[in-house]
Amino acid sequence: MWRSWAQTRKETRNGYKKITDRVAALNDLRCGSITSTTGRCGKPNCRCHQPNAPGHGPNLRLTYKLQGKTVTESLPNPAAVRKAEREIEEFRKYQALNKEFLEVNARMCQMRPSEPDPQSAQEKKLSKPSSKKSPAK
Secondary structure: OOOOHHHHHHHHHHHHHHHHHHHHOOOOOOOOEEEEEEEOOOOOOOHHHOOOOOOEEEEEEEEEEEOOEEEEEEOOOHHHHHHHHHHHHHHHHHHHHHHHHHHHHHHHHHHOOOOOOOOOHHHHHHHOOOOOOOOOO
16 A cells, blocks of 8 residues: 555654653663672681582672663662562663664654755855956966
8 A cells, every 4th residue: 555755754753752652651760680699708607618508699689880880789678679670671661662763763864855955155155166267477
């Protein structure tokens, strides 16, 4: 089915609006991942130092980048883990919406006709070749 340019542009703009509305409706979000760590403490008489002992843990942590540095936050209880999981899931939704947004925006840019660059009066004067002949030497 053939669609007019105006109809295609309108549909693209509607897609753009739907995506921005969905981004605005997102809940708290943050990037990162939840990791599990185990280890031994510094107390020599602790159970974690016994032969074949598994050590302490697992301890769950949220790790993410902030201003180019890795930040690790401890997740001390199941409620904190669930909260971090919800925020990460919202971030994944944001990433998918961002990808859609860029695709729609690229279509809009392709549909929009290019406009010639307007030159100022001064630029026009400078770009014209002189109609006077140079004097003989």
